[in-house]
Amino acid sequence: MSQTDSSDEEVEFELDFLLYNDIQPTPQDDGPDRMLKDKKIELNFVLFYLNVNVLKNLISKKKKLAVAPIAYPADYKKAMDIFRTITTTNEQSKRTLYLTEFIIRLNPAHYTIWKFRENLVKKGVTEINEELNFTEALGKLHPKSYQIWHHRQWLVNNYIDLILPIQEIEFINRLLKYDTKNYHAWSYRQWLVQKFNLFKLELEETEGFILDDIRNNSAWNQRYFVFKMREEGFQNETDFENEINYCISKIKLAPRNESPWNYIRGIIKLFGKNPAEVKVYVSLCEDYFQKNLPISNALISLLEILENKIKSEKNDDFQSEALQICDKLIDFDYVRRNYWTYRKQLLLDANSH
Amino acid sequence: MLAEVDQKLVLACLKMIPQQYISADTSRLTLTLFALGQLDLTKNLKEIEISRANWIDWIYAHQYLTENNQNGGFRGGLFSGHKFDKNGNYKKDEYDLPHIAMTYAALLSLLILGDDLGRVNKTGVINGLKLLQSENGSFKPCEDSREFDLRFVFCACAISYILNDFSGLNVNKVLEFIVKCQAYDYGFAQNLNLESHGGSTYCALASLKLLNKLDLIDKKATLLWLLKRQEDGFRGRINKPPDTCYTFWIGASISMLEGTKFVDTVPLKTFLECCKTKYGGFGKSENCHPDLLHSYMTIAGLSIFGIEEGLDDLNCELNLSKNSFETLKNSCNWNLS
Ligand SMILES: [Zn+2]
Numbered sequence: 001m002s003q004t005d006s007s008d009e010e011v012e013f014e015l016d017f018l019l020y021n022d023i024q025p026t027p028q029d030d031g032p033d034r035m036l037k038d039k040k041i042e043l044n045f046v047l048f049y050l051n052v053n054v055l056k057n058l059i060s061k062k063k064k065l066a067v068a069p070i071a072y073p074a075d076y077k078k079a080m081d082i083f084r085t086i087t088t089t090n091e092q093s094k095r096t097l098y099l100t101e102f103i104i105r106l107n108p109a110h111y112t113i114w115k116f117r118e119n120l121v122k123k124g125v126t127e128i129n130e131e132l133n134f135t136e137a138l139g140k141l142h143p144k145s146y147q148i149w150h151h152r153q154w155l156v157n158n159y160i161d162l163i164l165p166i167q168e169i170e171f172i173n174r175l176l177k178y179d180t181k182n183y184h185a186w187s188y189r190q191w192l193v194q195k196f197n198l199f200k201l202e203l204e205e206t207e208g209f210i211l212d213d214i215r216n217n218s219a220w221n222q223r224y225f226v227f228k229m230r231e232e233g234f235q236n237e238t239d240f241e242n243e244i245n246y247c248i249s250k251i252k253l254a255p256r257n258e259s260p261w262n263y264i265r266g267i268i269k270l271f272g273k274n275p276a277e278v279k280v281y282v283s284l285c286e287d288y289f290q291k292n293l294p295i296s297n298a299l300i301s302l303l304e305i306l307e308n309k310i311k312s313e314k315n316d317d318f319q320s321e322a323l324q325i326c327d328k329l330i331d332f333d334y335v336r337r338n339y340w341t342y343r344k345q346l347l348l349d350a351n352s353h
Numbered sequence: 354m355l356a357e358v359d360q361k362l363v364l365a366c367l368k369m370i371p372q373q374y375i376s377a378d379t380s381r382l383t384l385t386l387f388a389l390g391q392l393d394l395t396k397n398l399k400e401i402e403i404s405r406a407n408w409i410d411w412i413y414a415h416q417y418l419t420e421n422n423q424n425g426g427f428r429g430g431l432f433s434g435h436k437f438d439k440n441g442n443y444k445k446d447e448y449d450l451p452h453i454a455m456t457y458a459a460l461l462s463l464l465i466l467g468d469d470l471g472r473v474n475k476t477g478v479i480n481g482l483k484l485l486q487s488e489n490g491s492f493k494p495c496e497d498s499r500e501f502d503l504r505f506v507f508c509a510c511a512i513s514y515i516l517n518d519f520s521g522l523n524v525n526k527v528l529e530f531i532v533k534c535q536a537y538d539y540g541f542a543q544n545l546n547l548e549s550h551g552g553s554t555y556c557a558l559a560s561l562k563l564l565n566k567l568d569l570i571d572k573k574a575t576l577l578w579l580l581k582r583q584e585d586g587f588r589g590r591i592n593k594p595p596d597t598c599y600t601f602w603i604g605a606s607i608s609m610l611e612g613t614k615f616v617d618t619v620p621l622k623t624f625l626e627c628c629k630t631k632y633g634g635f636g637k638s639e640n641c642h643p644d645l646l647h648s649y650m651t652i653a654g655l656s657i658f659g660i661e662e663g664l665d666d667l668n669c670e671l672n673l674s675k676n677s678f679e680t681l682k683n684s685c686n687w688n689l690s
Binding site: 026027028029030031032048049051052053065066067068069070071072073076080084085087088090106107108109110111112115116146150153154181183186187190215216217218221224225228229257258259262263265266267269270300334335336337338339342 | 361362365366367368369370371372374375376377378379380381384385388389404407408410411412414431432433434435436437445446447448449462495497498499500536537538543544546547548549550577580581583584585590591592593612614615616617620632633645
């Protein structure tokens, strides 16, 4: 039985089916249709596509009971047949632990197997550290599987004394290397940051992520999360201004990047400010507008400010500038030209009343 | 024709799908929905008429029965080890539970097959929902899960709508939760504080629409967030590459906010054409294998934006064809108004 390890090398995991000889298998009963039960069919993608026409024609000739049956790999079927029996006998042992690992490696989305494994961990059939290594190895192979992340979170939450929060952040960082926008990783990370109050560290961490990739919207979102959820929020006006300046410096590096534009609007709102009063922000937008640069997010920001102003005071200057912005958006943001034409019409309609 | 009238690949998939689909072994009913949904939208259901009654039985075989109807719904596959029974089965062991997303997929698939949902244990399903809502209003998919998020809120709303009974959820808490999932950029996230996402935005808007509460949110700002996801195809998140499934997630959301007229369908169509495979069907992006989810969602998007003639219209908030929605309205004995 091979052990999982957390190195980048993938270990082939083989199951010795002889270990389970005494367990009466429970086959899946997919209905009276015998086709799947009688024949061993190894249908991989290539074979499948070569036979699309044959398979398609079969359907009209013979009634089928199961819808879209999966051509299970023989080992998966064999292992599942054993598993269906042990959920009833509830055998909690090393050999059932191996069985769960074998199935999970083939199908990490199998939530029933994960639940069974969770009970094995509770029972002490495996060491917590080994289980952490297992989830890490699996996470690298299947980073988008919800179950792996939920299992990890359950482990950390239940065996909190055995875990150093900072090591958990390092674990997430190792997995984020494969995909810096992994939704599950960021979700788990938020839980961890809140659970262990790691906000201070996290602010620096997001800075690192943004430095690596200024377009990583997950990292921008995480930064917003820190300011929103940390107890002190923004400590004072200077704290807020520093953040605005940080964001503006990032916008200037890549002005077409949508992430910091959304972020700066979010931060201004979070601090309870009126965007029109944040001078550095307004002049940044106006600068792009005056220079006639195709930075649609600057124009959108400016349009929002002007529309708010128009609401509170009728002023022809505001109105004509807003219309100009719409014209530029129709031009620069071509794919959304129908939308900007509509927004322009709204302005004209409002003015004629 | 992008949606391909004869639907060759789907008909083959209904017969058997390759082993790479084993990761969907516990959610086979979603594959059923994506396969049947394609035939429905392309008006090709007559091709499978011979199997219709058997498939209805096969879906009902997933139903979870309880003694006093204290729980109900559908399992995602027949993997628990029951003997096949076209009426469903009682709990086999502690690991055998219904799953809310599978109940949703089962109800939709049954409607597509023209079933009147007469054999659905309605009381059990509604009581089952009561076991899944958390304090903050969110839902988990099954009793022993810890995955609370917006996806399952949508499933709960859609199930309640189809069965015309919202007593299984605390609606006020649901609304509170949905509103809190709106991110600072006005897209919706899968859970509080997470990054805005096309799929979650669909779940939020569809739930609100089903509850007749779309007015609770800033629709203008939300629509702009959605429209900005278009590059040529739609992207699910800011600065991520386009993916065909967002033709549905983002497209249906735009449609619920009455914004389809603002979308430039020319580059969208070009993108989708690139993602069509030589076998028929669509992959998630160029040079990808076709799969049932992305094929279905692309066709749903083609219908939403009227890119292709001859497709049935889509009821966006349920994700169901007009034709099958009629079945729900006319055949089910709790008649929706
Ligand atoms: Zn996709």
